[in-house]
Amino acid sequence: MMQATQLHPLWHDYPALQPELQQVMQLMEDNINIADTAITDAILAMIHSGGKLLRPAYCLLFSQFKDTDRQRMIALAASLETLHTATLIHDDILDDAKLRRHQVTIQEQFGKDVAVYAGDYLFVVVFKILAKYSSSFRSIQLNSENMEKILIGEVQQKDRHYHLDMTMDQYKEQIQGKTAELFALSCFLGAYESGQSERFAVRARNAGMAIGMAFQILDDILDYQETSHEIGKPILEDVAEGVYTSPLLFALQTDVRQDLLPLLRLQGNITSQQREQVQALVIEAGGVDQAKQLATDYTNQALKLLKKFPDTPARAMLLQLTQQLLTRHN
Numbered sequence: 099m100m101q102a103t104q105l106h107p108l109w110h111d112y113p114a115l116q117p118e119l120q121q122v123m124q125l126m127e128d129n130i131n132i133a134d135t136a137i138t139d140a141i142l143a144m145i146h147s148g149g150k151l152l153r154p155a156y157c158l159l160f161s162q163f164k165d166t167d168r169q170r171m172i173a174l175a176a177s178l179e180t181l182h183t184a185t186l187i188h189d190d191i192l193d194d195a196k197l198r199r200h201q202v203t204i205q206e207q208f209g210k211d212v213a214v215y216a217g218d219y220l221f222v223v224v225f226k227i228l229a230k231y232s233s234s235f236r237s238i239q240l241n242s243e244n245m246e247k248i249l250i251g252e253v254q255q256k257d258r259h260y261h262l263d264m265t266m267d268q269y270k271e272q273i274q275g276k277t278a279e280l281f282a283l284s285c286f287l288g289a290y291e292s293g294q295s296e297r298f299a300v301r302a303r304n305a306g307m308a309i310g311m312a313f314q315i316l317d318d319i320l321d322y323q324e325t326s327h328e329i330g331k332p333i334l335e336d337v338a339e340g341v342y343t344s345p346l347l348f349a350l351q352t353d354v355r356q357d358l359l360p361l362l363r364l365q366g367n368i369t370s371q372q373r374e375q376v377q378a379l380v381i382e383a384g385g386v387d388q389a390k391q392l393a394t395d396y397t398n399q400a401l402k403l404l405k406k407f408p409d410t411p412a413r414a415m416l417l418q419l420t421q422q423l424l425t426r427h428n
Contacts, residue, residue, distance in 0.1 A: 101333065105120065105151070108150055108422070109155075111419075112415060113219075113421070114411070115159070116181060118171075118172050119151050122154045122158075122172055123151075123176075123210075123372055123412075125227070126172060126179060126223075127145060129176075129180075129226060130145075132219055136248050137219060137354075139208075139302065140204045140207070140212050141183075141204075141216050141219065141220065143204070144186070144216070145156055149179070149183070150312075151179060151300065152423070153182050153280055153284040154176065154284070156171070156284045156288065157284040157285070157288035158175050159288065159412050159415055159416050160286075160288030160289045160302045160412070162243045162411070163407065163412055163413075164292045164294055166291075166292040166293055171288065172292065173231035174228070177224050177231075178280070178283065180227065181220075181221070181244070183220055184217045184220035184221050184224065184288060185230060185248050187205070187216055187220070188213075188217045189293065190204065190205050190335075191205045191214060191217070193339065194365040194383060196335065203205045206301070207213075231408055232291065240286065240294070244279055244280060244283045245280045247274075247275045248276065249275075260340035260351070260362070260365050261342070262342075262363075264364060265347075266344070266348075269342075269344055271316070273310075273314040273318075274310075277318065278306075278310030278314065279307075281307065282304070282305060285302040285305055285309075286300070287304055288300075288302065289302035301403065301406070301407070304401055305403040305416075308400035308403060309396075309424065312400060312424045315389055315392055315393040316393050316424065317387055318336075318343035319344070319345055319390060319393065321335075321336060321343070322334075322377055322380055327361050332378060333370075334376060337368065337376055338352075338366055339366070340365060345386045346376070346380055346387075348380075349379060349383035349384070349385030350417075352384070354379045354380075358380075360365040361375060393424065400424065405417070
C-alpha cells in the first residue's frame, strides 16, 4: 500500500477535491501489475513525477453536478490520467527528451525499449479500467477516438517540422489534437458517465476544448518568456526541433520575418545565442502579445461556457480552477 501521494500545490486551494485525487493516484498504481521490475519502476516514477492531475480533476468536477457512484468516477478519472501519462512517455521518446517536469525522462533513464513498453502497457491499463468501470461502450469508443486524435496531432506536428509557411489554422488543429482533445474528453466523460444527458455532456466537452486550447497556447508562450538560466538549458528547444508555435507564427506575419527566416533555416544547428535572437525578435514583433490575446479569447470562451452550468459548488470550483490556470501568465 503506497503512502498518500504528495499532490501538486495547486490543490491546496481545493481541499474537497484532494481525497478523490489521492484515490486516482492510488488506483493508477494498483493497476500496474507487470512482472518486469524496470518497466514497473519506470511507470511508477512517471506517475509520481509531480503532474498536476488536471484532466482527472476536470472529470471529477463535471461529475459532481449529479449524485453518482464516486468510485466509478474516480476510476474513469484514473483512466484519463493514465492515458495522458502514456502519451507523455511516447512524446518524450519522439522528442528524445531528457527532462520532463525537471526530472529525468523514462527513455533517458531506462532506455527507449523500456519507455516504449511502459507507454504501451499504460494504454492497456486505460482499457482495463474502462472495461471494469464504464457504464457503456460509449466511453471506450470515445477513448479510442481520442487516442487517434492525439496521435494525429503528434503526426501533424512531426510532418510540419521546419515548415516556415505553417498557418495559424494548422497550429490550432495541431494543438487541438495534441492537448485540447483530452481536456474535452475529461469534461465530457465526467458529465456523461455521472448520468447527465448527452446534450449536457457536449456542453461540458465544448468548455473543456476551450480550456485545453488556452492551456496549450499559454505553455507555448512560456517558451518565449523564460531565460536559459531559469530553465537550466538552452531556450526554444521547440524551435531548434522545428516545432513552430503561435508567438513565432504571429511574428512571421510581420516585418521581422526577413530577420527570422535566416535563423530558422539553420534548423537543428541553431546556437543558443541565435535562439535568444529569435526570442528577442518574436517579442519585439508583438508575437507574444498576440499569442496572449489568443489565449485570452479561449479563456473568456471557456469561462462564458462554464457560467452557463447550474450554480453549484462544482461550478464554483470549475470557474476558480479555470481562472487560476488560464490567467497564470497574462
